[in-house]
Amino acid sequence: MKMNGAGVWLRGISGAVMAFLYLPILVLTVFSFNDSRLSAVWQGFSWHWYGVLWHDAALLAAAANSLLVGVLSTSLVVLLGLPAAMGLERLRGKGVRVVETIFLLPLILPEVMMGVALLLFFVMVRWPLSLATVVIGHAAFNLPVVVVLVRARLQKLDPRLEEAARDLGASAWETFYRITWPLIRPAVLGAALLAFTISLDDFIVTFFVAGPGSTTLPLRVYSMIKSGLSPEINALSSLLVLLSMGLVGLSLVLQRR
């Protein structure tokens, strides 16, 4: 009977914590359909604010920038991270821990620290802040994401598969292309998707290293929030919630395969 009492108690708390996690997102979405400028009083259903989004030129430009940064930085981290993960997997000896730590560094650093360090670095080497510096910043903090996820998959591979290919006369490149790549492809795609999602969502590092004309979607949302609230932000937020859910769902599916 004691167990049952504890069970009810636990279920109540767990339900309350879940409500705490979801209610804010839920009310935000509901009120994005509100037909009113005074955003907290319900006036009836409307798609109005989604229409406003569609005609917001500054917002669309920021979204285009975000997409460009996401695609470029993700391509970069896959090209750098895939060989790095394979190299780490083959590395033996004392150096492994040091190399690992260097790779993980961007994950350990507080984001604000990463942002100011990159800003200071770009200023010192006189590299003007632009969309390029944003791409570099994103590729810097996303590299460990790809390295860690791809390496986790590599560790699960049966080494005999590659050995067999080599024994049968395949070159190193052929072994990679015909044996290793098909086996790790889902993990690489999942990691790329995750890196892309993180890039789309990043605010802090972008905030420090973005120059004039390189406003991304989160930077635009931030200035919208700062300059006075409008139900337009609710509509935009709901779309972003939907987008992250879709991307994460896809990434989970890819990594599970």
Next chain:
Amino acid sequence: MLAPGLLWTALFCLLPILVVLAVSFATRGTYGGVLWEFSLENYRDLLHPLYGRILGQSVLLAAMTTGLCLVMGFPLAYYIARLPPRRQALWLVLIMIPFWTNFLVRTYAWIFILRTEGLLNTLLLQLHLIQAPLDLLYSNEAVLLGLVYGYLPFMVLPLYAAIERIDPALIEAAWDLYADRWSLFRLVLVPLTKPGIIAGCVLVFIPSLGAFLTPDLLGGARSMMVGNLIQHEYLVARDWPLGSALSLVMMLIVTGSIVWYLRAQAPRDGERGAG
């Protein structure tokens, strides 16, 4: 194969940190910028009561966030770990969705709810529970709420992983031996899930300490945290040497807690080997 990636991280992460280190020992130029004259003044300035107060307040807010996340996260993680496997997977995905939702959006949701003309005040006024709107936003409490909301998933996931590994027979044995709920928690659950508790605490403490957006959007002038102070020194006051010294102190606290975490995690492998 390692070289390009290693070079990339060295160039765009390690080197920038070294630049921050160097600048933290330099002097501020008259119009911002950096004069390369060695000085310890930036670190001495950190002892100024104003900075000390913000640093202390940040550590306190981060610690309170960690404590609240632990209190809320433990029962939830325990509940999920005891569900049938298929429902466990569902609940875990439900925990991960807010975790992957844009942080700005999640913070904005609280502005929408808490501000003077916000949802909560509107609701309370309509129900005649209050006569005038309450000042809920722009306070330390709002920042705390935003931080807990933002980082709760970081606590639940490692706690779940630790609780899920406990042999249910151990819990049954405790009940059979007439343990009450508190003894079960203190004598069985806590010792067995210690690595998970520490992992969750470190994972919540680190981003809370370095928080920028939450205090920036939900906090008032008096709820500044280190992240905001660093941003202020760099972008507004343009005192890069002082900003650099501040970032390094923050990095040291973070690195310190990670080292502590790794130390605490280490014995677990030994235990597993023995068992």
